[in-house]
Amino acid sequence: MPPAREEMFRRSALPSVPKYQRSDMAESVLTQGAMRFNRFDVLAEQLIEHEGQRVTRGELSAASVGILKNRLDAHVLPYFKYIPPSQVTPMMLDAFVKRLTDSKLSSTTVSQYLVVVRKLLKLAIRHGFLREIPELPSVKVANRPRSMLSLKEYASVVRMAHRLSRWGAKAPEVKSSAGHRERFWVQTRHLHLPPDMAWAIRFMVNSFVRPGDIRQLKHKHVQVVRGSSVYLRMNLPQIKRHDAPMVTLRPAVNVYEALLKKAQADGYGQPDDYVFLPAESDRTYALAVLGFWFKWVMREAGVASADALGRDRTLYCLRHTSIMFRLLYGQGIDMLTLARNARTSVQMIERFYASALDGEMNVAMLQSRRSQKG
Template identity: 55%
Template sequence: MNGDFHEDNMLCIVQKIHANYTVSLSELRNPSASLSGLVKSSGPVAVMEHDKALFYVVSRDWLHRLHESGGDAGRNLSPATPIEIAPPTSSSLTFAEVAQKMVLLEASRALRGAYSSESVAIIKGRLNATILPVLGHVLIGEVQAEQLQALINRMAALERSATTMSQHLVIVRKVLKLAWSRKWISEIPEIPKITIQNQPRSTFSVSQYKQMLRTAKQLVRQGALAPCVKESVSGRERFWVTPKFRTMPQDMYWLIGFMVNSFVRPSDIKLMQHKHIEVIRGERVYLRLTLPTTKKHDKPVVTLRPAVRIYESLLAKARSDGYAGPDDYLFLPKEKNREHVLAVMNFWLKWILREAGMALSDNRGQARTLYCLRHTAITFRLLYGQGIDMLTLARNARTSVDMIENFYASTLEGEMNVGMLQSRRVMRQK
């Protein structure tokens, strides 16, 4: 409902809107394909400015039906008596129009908290950049294997990975499934399967982990300057490493140890605040990390004991600097741009690897990034945790057993833990 609120008499003057959807005047000045699809499939759309309907946009089909009805539908417009418009069919709807409806449904799920707004944004981006240029103009009932193969060929030409192709086809399936559920198509065409070869991230051995810690501590003590270079932020953007980030801080030394003893992701590190951490001292000593939900996982994370000592060192420094409040960040708390913090930390990791004489990628060509520290934490537990089961480890690391088997345990070999393979159960004496 739209209207003007007057504080003097506490009345809300409401203007009736004779449409199910509204757009702003600025959107009309720069019309998009999605707006065109909305008008074509949903009837009148009200164009708003300053919370008032200026006029309505309708499709030619709707106008034609209005003319055939003698204009009675237009004269009797009211929110309680909507215009009867024939439901769309497969012969009239394009893939782009059904995709727009699917995005609206996903957006409504996000409003209810059943889906993330970030996921909706990813769907929109993939539709606009890759899927709609190939399938957008095709009538939904005519989407068959030939058109889907054309989409795959386009992604192959763009050198998209098998994983990326598979993720795009998931969106295509969502669109087709919606069309099938609304009976706009009689069946969902067979969607080609993309074979994905799992590429586990690089991990560090115990000796490499210790060498990284020694090198980080040495760089902190020396106060040496890193070379002034341009570094990648997300594979596309780049930034200059400013002078204040060209010396190694104590935070980076603590970060390496903390991640290997806590199973957290880099995305957790950049947002982790003191209010998320509780020190537990009892039969076992550990940190309980109650972090924001990541990938639909919201359970607390239990750390190993060394993480407690690292956190207490971090907390002591934070108190001396005046950054130990509940809402203060653990690492580099003075920096407000947390994406930039993560990029700088990756730069520092490369610096440490170079100084330690270690390659920036492993023997499989996988780059070594902050995420490898999480991989190392999980791998160490698989190797050296006494009798730990996959389910317990997966839940504590906020992942699934399948992910651990495919991306973490896949790098393990029998010789890495000969002792456990050759161990025997001790028989109890009766």
Template identity: 45%
Template sequence: MKTLTLDEASHFLRLAPQEIMSKVETGHLPGAKINDELLFIDSDLADYLRGYYHPTVSKTATSPNPNLPPVTVDKFNTLFSELVPHMLRIEENRVRRGELSQKSLSITRNRLAKWVEPYFDGMAISEIGYVTLEAFIQQLTESEIKGVAITQYLIIIRKVLNYALLTNLITSLPHFPKVKAPRASRGAFTINEYRRLLKTAWRMRNQPYMMQNRPKEIHLNEVSVMDVIMPSDMTRLIGFMVNSFIRPSDLKFIQHKHVEIVDGEYLYLRLSLPETKKHDQPIVTLTAGVGIYKRLLKDAKSRGYGKPNDYLFLPEMAKRRDHALRYLGFLFSWVLDKANLKYGAKGQTRTLYCLRHTAITYRLLYGEGVDLLTLAKNARTSVIMIERHYASTLNGEMNIALLHSKRIRKSIKQHN
């Protein structure tokens, strides 16, 4: 596998650079723009070129990648299963370029193996149409798979068929059935629920999680094992998230070097976290976040941590951050269970993400004069996402005082 520049791709395909750029922009040719330079993978270009082959008596052709199965040249008999490895290769390249996470790729592989490949096994791409896709959706529905997950399965199928389209094995994509995924906001905690969470987490500190009359164990690494005990940091984690707007995934990456105490006209933390979801601006916390962080740092230093490259939460699991995040999720679920808050008012299962919802919802309710754009930028999201998800659970009664407020007459204001 070799990377080609625009000029090299032009020579490879015998097409003008302008024509190649046009095909990339319209989605007819795979390419990636990195550091303002358009790059291609030779095997992708070979697949594109092979799509123009005239059907021959031979039904298969040698794949440019020896690790992949040959692709059927006969467009009408090309099997769906033959194209899956090629779609996965494209996804693997996206992981290498940092456009896709390894976890997302693993989820795609699992979904392919569990439902997609068994259903479409032996099926030619020419046979896949609206009726076939509708029947697939019905099978998922009968297996109690919900709308959001069904949509993700359809995205995988679309990617495989899109590869067939780009390589001219089909002339158009089939019409996909529409699946309505009901919007179910994770929901925020009320003030009373938030206080109950903090009190419960603090009351549970240093308690072991018991399984069959003995503490549950967790592996720190290949050789070290520790009992599952509720850390005092869990109370601080809850407070920190509600006062900082961070996502649960940020807990994996946030280190002390990312935190700066700003003590000026306002007292707050400036969080310069790694880029997430194409957002890289610093996050400004509320004042309460400063006190929480100071207590967190003091406790960390007493245990030999707190250095710039140490993580704020579970620094003991520095080499297993994915595992650390799952462990924090387990501990929070344990707190929710003890506080009788595992489910929201609409029956939705609560997770660490509800703490981010709480942070944003409290600013919408109690942040005097805060505008959505400022809030969205500070929370590393968009105004649309705030209106669609975070504000979707609000109602007028939640801030009755603001709703009943009156403007001060100018004459009175000037007189004062």
């Protein structure tokens, strides 16, 4: 719907709201000069304040409040600008979903926007502007697992990363650091691939970490454990309300020790130094460089930047690969243990990881037979 028609629709819809939708309390409040509070921007400020209190109590992450603000500014407040909360109708909510759909947002994102609107309408009920929440549109959320690498693709990418670092190859066709920095740009020293990329790929696939963990991982967060099993114990900063320690597979130990040796040779490796690209204080840039290198390595290795279903392969696909490899090749893997160690839930494993499994991926297990007792 064009913006002009959208605004006309919203304005024309205001008088048609049936009076019974308001509560008796709403009628009295509105006649007592509280009309200035019957606005979505005022309710949005209150919602942000309430969510901020939840952050203080440890119920919510600070990043969630940032996402909430972005969604309010991007679509919620621009759409509901001329609609008092007391006059919201199901038709208006349908038109809001159409706006989001026309903006090419996924069903998951649309559903998350409706959660924000629902919270605002609940505040409107508390203020007496509404008796009940109008019927919200039904949006079916389609699970879209991230892409992963096969064993062959993973081996190819690691080999190519090592090869490019030994050759001193230079990245082709990249933005320079000159001029106005509107988008991500690559500094000259990062146009040649160091061994860090191969280490980052192997580390992520053997440790279940997210790219965000790589960005903030410091040596003080890592402990090498040598006993009946050899692994790294990582006490990472809290992410997505998960703060439990994580343990890695044994290959991650070799990667970390190689990283530490190189860091110490370069004058880093102290507890408060970062494990990956320690010279970069701008950690957002450091993670972007790793993402740029990963795409470069995949291209040189002949690995498609998207899988057969059109899903992009970014650094995050290495976490998906890590979890999928355990589901496919781990002997007697316990789903709860895997989920907790990966700092996620069993439900998320089933929705976004195990849902991508098919019989052919583990045909040998399907065709296996129990050994007969003698």
